[in-house]
Amino acid sequence: MKKNQKNRFVRLYTILLILILALNIFIPMFHSNRMENTSYSNFLTQVEKKKVKEVQVDGNDDIIYYTLKNDDKKKTYQTGEMNDSQLVDRLKKADVTFTQTIHQSSILDNPFIYFLISFLLPLFFISWLMRRTMKKFQDKMGGDSTFTFTPGGNDAGNGFGGFGGFGNLGKSNAKVYEGKKTGITFKDVAGQQEAKDNLVEIVDFLNNPKKYTEIGATMPKGALLVGPPGTGKTLLAKAVAGEAGVPFFSISGSEFVEMFVGRGAAKVRDLFKQAREKAPCIVFIDEIDTIGKRRDGAGSMGGNDEREQTLNQLLAEMDGFDGSKGVVLLAATNRPEILDPALTRPGRFDRRIPVELPDLAGREAILKLHAKKIKHSPDIDFNVVARAAAGSSGADLANIINEGALLAIRDGRKQVVQKDLEEAIEIVIAGEQKKGAVISPKEKLIVAYHEIGHALVAAKSKNTAPVHKITIIPRTKGALGYTMQVEEDEQNLLSRDELYAKIVTYTAGRAAEEIIFNSYTSGASNDIEQATKLARAMITRFGMSPTFGMTALETVNNQYLGGDTSLACSPETAARVDQEVITLIQQAHDEAVQILKDNLAKLHELAKYLYEKETITGEQFMYILHKPAEISTSGAQ
Ligand code: ADP
Ligand code: MG
Ligand code: ZN
Helix, strand or coil: CHHHHHHHHHHHHHHHHHHHHHHHHHHHHHHHHCEEEECHHHHHHHHHCCCEEEEEEECCCCEEEEEECCCCCCCEEEECCCCCCCHHHHHHHCCCEEEEECCCCCHHHCHHHHHHHHHHHHHHHHHHHHHHHHHHHHHHHCCCCCCCCCCCCCCCCCCCCCCHHHHHHHCCCCEEECHHHHCCCHHHCCCCHHHHHHHHHHHHHHHCHHHHHHHCCCCCCEEEEECCCCCCHHHHHHHHHHHHCCCEEEEEHHHHHHHCCCCHHHHHHHHHHHHHHHCCEEEEEECCHHHHECCCCCCCCCCCHHHHHHHHHHHHHHHHCCHHHCEEEEEEECCHHHECHHHHCCCCCCEEEECCCCCHHHHHHHHHHHHCCCCECCCCCHHHHHHHCCCCCHHHHHHHHHHHHHHHHHCCCCCECHHHHHHHHHHHHHCCECCCCCCCHHHHHHHHHHHHHHHHHHHHCCCCCCEEEEECCCECCCCCCEEEECCCCCCCCCCHHHHHHHHHHHHHHHHHHHHHHCCCCHHHHHHHHHHHHHHHHHHHCCCCCCCCCCCCCEEECCCCCCCCEEECCCHHHHHHHHHHHHHHHHHHHHHHHHHHHHCHHHHHHHHHHHHHHCEEEHHHHHHHHHCCCCCCCCCCC
16 A cells, blocks of 8 residues: 555656646747747847837846737747947837836746746645645544644545645544543533443443453443433443543544445444553444445445445454444434344344433533633523423533523623523524514414414413413514413323323413414414324324323334334224324314413403513413402403
8 A cells, every 4th residue: 555655656756757847848839839949130220210219228138028010910029149339229219118127037947947937836735735635624523623643544545646745534434532622521412311220331441441351241232322302412422431431532424424435334344443452442423324224125326335345344343243342333413223133143242221311410410510611690490491492402501601601792791691591491492582573463472372362272281281471472493472381390101181181281272363363474483383293193193092092003213213104003993093193183173262261351451461462471470370360351352
């Protein structure tokens, strides 16, 4: 490989040499094309015949350059050296414009310097350009200043053929974080205790392999971090490297796809070769689903060939080393269900480490961890913020803290307060407040009734979370208003009654619109979607339908990403499921209508209050709800 590279360099150099020589020959030729030598006497005749248009005298060597009148070729003539004292008189007589130039003897006249500039300089420039391009490529692959590229590796087809300077590109793509250089430890990961416990064992094994080998225990070869996006999988892997103090090779599956088209298998081989040389070490393949997708049984249809080769190479490499050598494989994915089963069978990624969305305590811990990076008021109740941000991932929470800080700056405050964080949750969930959005009073009133409909039904039915905040300030993500409910505690199991109460609450916004305005708007579209999803899940997956009982009628395709489902029943059954979903939602809707009709006075009072205030808190809501009714309540305007 080394030799190959040198050859390429020689070839490149030769091409350059020829190019420069050619330029040196052609440029003067091109010049002399328009320049013609003549004798001095010839020049004098032309002057006397008044044919000369312009004269330029080179003061240094008394060479005369001149052009002729009526010369369509616009040639410049050049005489030999001649010291003519009468020249000026002659020219004046012939009425010729003339100038004298005295050119400082140029440094370019020095052949050595000329050589330097015309020959070596371009060479330096080109080599600089090459190095820079290479660095760009490396940065693109790495992005972290701590990586180093280790030479060596195989030479399976250097696809970038040609330039020697690119040689390294084919070699190694994995970033090598030496030791603690990721700068991230388990302290930087809040919550996720289960995942950390699992990983601590791996770290311990890398630090004291003897402890394990003495008993005869072998480490699992690979551990797969699975969980929704933004839960800290990548962060955890980096923390492992930081804790273990061993080299950390990290590569993302998408890099295989984007950067190494046609070379995936070679990359994998190279990655493992490096890892074996550096053992004990950690190899981390992020987003492994991009290369580890299930292979289709029926011979591939061309396009997937490459990915399959990459995957096969990965499988072969995993079989090829034994865990006692101290190479630990980590991988992360949020689509474990699409991985090829061969990847997850024993002896490969046989340990699965779930990295789930954080629970209440986890959310609080993550908020507090990220809040350390900002200036904030000491009396922020992070528990309240954590409860309001139910369902958020670690990345969302980090984002909430940052948005909160931005809000504080916008308000000209020096520190972040509770209010900023609560507003930040809304920004992250619902988008920013749409300043200056034009909403007609009529629309605003509809939205107020709609939201109070949700809140009132939630408050009046058992099994629902308390109302935390209601707002009818439009948001950039499209919501015209929303009602925020915050659970008292984290709930992992939901009973049928609780789920049903949720559906009733979803339908209550539209129910209020119907009762008060006897009209339907498009504002309920999201409610409808949510209600339908939930009702379907109750029937097809949670076994809560009296007709179907505990039959799985749908399977979830991607539990961590959106969770779309596919039917697992006959079309006839599917039709009956649809019917049952419709009935369930209708029933919930009727119940919502009933609750609202029973509390019509409060509905009016609360909606009017919200219409005026635009945002009300849960306490304000509860206060009005529970205070004795006013003597008279007018109907809707
Ligand atoms: P994933 O790889 O699971 O999609 P990342 O590891 O890239 O998620 O996390 C994205 C960001 O979210 C991290 O850089 C960090 O700022 C934040 N984050 C996620 N989970 C946690 C956690 N448990 N503790 C602290 N920060 C977290
Ligand atoms: Mg990640
Ligand atoms: Zn609604």
